Amino acid sequence: MARRKSDSPQKAAMREMMQGYLKENDISIKSGNDVNSIMRDMMSVLLEGALDEELNEELGYSKYDYRNKETDNSRNGHSQKTMRTSYGDMDIAIPRDRKGEYEPQLIPKYQNTVTQDMEEKIISMYAKGMTTGDIEAHLKELYDLDISDSTISRITDKIMPLVKEWQERPLQEIYAVVYMDAIHYHVRSEGRIVKRAVYIALGIDMDGKKDVIGMYVGENEGAKFWLSIINGLKNRGVQDILIACVDGLNGFPQAIEAVYPKTEIQQCIIHQIRNTTNYVSYKDLKKLMADLKMVYAAPDEAAALEELESFGEKWNSKYPKIYKSWSERWATLSTYFKYPNEVRKLIYTTNAIEGFNRQLRKVTKSRTVFPSDDSLLKMLYLATMDITKKWTGRRRDWSQIRAQLEIYFEERLEKAEF
Known part of the structure; x- marks a missing residue:
């Protein structure tokens, strides 16, 4: 029987954290849905933490670190946004600034789905014969996403190296x-x-x-x-x-x-x-x-x-x-x-x-x-x-x-x- 490789320090810490989380919340994993639910919670925490750090970088100081504040802008609470992911829908708290200058880069303003997931959907629609204009309208209707046909073309262009590789395969x-x-x-x-x-x-x-x-x-x-x-x-x-x-x-x-x-x-x-x-x-x-x-x-x-x-x-x-x-x-x-x-x-x-x-x-x-x-x-x-x-x-x-x-x-x- 093969032995499991030793965990890296990062993986060991994560394993300990997950075991503690499951035990403290009396959670048992019995199905794929249980895994999806946990992954959705983890992704939500990770995204919110990353967004908070993104705003820290934008403002130039961390929350409550007023001694290093060199701007007249400041935090202004959060807005809720529902993200569609492969693990299901999840609510994300998006931080805001007082002046409205902060534009999240991790989750752009009009995006409410995970990028890779959406790119796969776009390529799948393109494969079914939909035009870039059709795809643009479809995304707007179904996901309320404003993605231009030029952006859709750039996404589908990512497969051109695969086309070339396929044309030249042995x-x-x-x-x-x-x-x-x-x-x-x-x-x-x-x-x-x-x-x-x-x-x-x-x-x-x-x-x-x-x-x-x-x-x-x-x-x-x-x-x-x-x-x-x-x-x-x-x-x-x-x-x-x-x-x-x-x-x-x-x-x-x-x-x-x-x-x-x-x-x-x-x-x-x-x-x-x-x-x-x-x-x-x-x-x-x-x-x-x-x-x-x-x-x-x-x-x-x-x-x-x-x-x-x-x-x-x-x-x-x-x-x-x-x-x-x-x-x-x-x-x-x-x-x-x-x-x-x-x-x-x-x-x-x-x-x-x-x-x-x-x-x-x-x-x-x-x-x-x-x-x-x-x-x-x-x-x-x-x-x-x-x-x-x-x-x-x-x-x-x-x-x-x-x-x-x-x-x-x-x-x-x-x-x-x-």
């Missing part, structure tokens, strides 16, 4: 699948409202667990931009990505081939189908989609190519762009055909990351324009932390999926000593 050595997608927002920049893309990378590791491994605010997508992102993943420890799933992002295939040349690329079939319908009149839509389903639902790639040719022969005269689009993108659209059904379901759509994006939009829907890139990133980071804390399990059927991946990517996984 990653797994290998990911089975990485989904890439973009979500767009409006941001103020140099007096103008501009459109910003937030590029998101969501990875599934070899244990079947998903995580947001990258989030980047940028202006334009392209090979150069994607190359910087993918190099960033490699610098953070990612040695290999087995399969990358994307929604036709410009420049992505070239960029990932430059960094991870063996990575398989799967373009989202669902997005390709949606883009296809842009060309089709309503009266033809049902028949055309039935013929197109014969392509993407084929049992293997050979059968799919035959169905694609049949589709072209039937519809090229009316909708030549559809066949052309599928043919030109076939190399990245058809990747999933080489795998069993369990892996196909994992990669032929980007539903995993789209679901995450929907949750982000739900949080940010009240924000039509963000004041800066940092404010956008702050909110998305906080929302991401809130969303991903529920991602505790692994993907369903992962044991079977992993066994299949280990067969198809045996050599690469062995090199990674995985």
Whole structure:
């Protein structure tokens, strides 16, 4: 059994004082509420003592020490203030001076809650998508606090180092699948409202667990931009990505081939189908989609190519762009055909990351324009932390999926000593 360390003189004195306090007042601790009550009393005594010392410093002399008094100002009793704390509400006696010049620094005039507690509340509200103006009004209504939106912004700015640390954190050595997608927002920049893309990378590791491994605010997508992102993943420890799933992002295939040349690329079939319908009149839509389903639902790639040719022969005269689009993108659209059904379901759509994006939009829907890139990133980071804390399990059927991946990517996984 471990022995308790010897108390420091300060801790020993406090222990003796607490034991005496409990004994003299016949107090027994039987529940968490009892602890809260005692902590509330202790905090009240400490705060009142600190405030009295603060006023001593302001006036230049201690209470009743009139010989050292060199001011015509003096004490003028106390005013009561109710403070809201994590231990419950408590009444504090705030000292006053005769001239009304004393402004408490420990508990500012319009503050009636403990700073850290309030900062946590502000950050929590920001994470739920509330604007700084909404938070300001909310604090005024609920707590009668006058906190400006600029102060709220400064409080939320305190998380920026955490955002940077999160963006640069080490990653797994290998990911089975990485989904890439973009979500767009409006941001103020140099007096103008501009459109910003937030590029998101969501990875599934070899244990079947998903995580947001990258989030980047940028202006334009392209090979150069994607190359910087993918190099960033490699610098953070990612040695290999087995399969990358994307929604036709410009420049992505070239960029990932430059960094991870063996990575398989799967373009989202669902997005390709949606883009296809842009060309089709309503009266033809049902028949055309039935013929197109014969392509993407084929049992293997050979059968799919035959169905694609049949589709072209039937519809090229009316909708030549559809066949052309599928043919030109076939190399990245058809990747999933080489795998069993369990892996196909994992990669032929980007539903995993789209679901995450929907949750982000739900949080940010009240924000039509963000004041800066940092404010956008702050909110998305906080929302991401809130969303991903529920991602505790692994993907369903992962044991079977992993066994299949280990067969198809045996050599690469062995090199990674995985």
